[in-house]
Amino acid sequence: MKIKELFSGPDRWIQKSYARDINNNITTWNATNAHSFCLIGAVCHCYTLDTNIRSEIYKKLRAELYPEMPAEQISIAEWNDAPERTFEDVKKLVNDLDI
DSSP states (O other), X not given: OOHHHHOOSGGGBOSSSSEEEXXXXXXXXXXXXXXXXXXXXXXXXXXXXXHHHHHHHHHHHHHHHOTTSOGGGOOHHHHHHOTTOOHHHHHHHHHHHTO
16 A cells, blocks of 8 residues: 555544554554554555665655755654644645655
């Protein structure tokens, strides 16, 4: 499953933790009861078995979010958790990158 499929609606995306269950309790991205995810949690959840693919996805995200910054200065989590960030922003990003 791609992240763009996982993020099927606003209730599937969160901020400030990797994953939450249906009752909004914090859980891990690989928990069987995980229901909603931040962008990093979604990458881990969707591409759990292949760390090479995860690395490539992180590179794509960093290049798209911060094209002129060195990779070591980029925080995908900070972008996801920014107060002004919306589900629409995240959904557009994952659709544009086809991840």
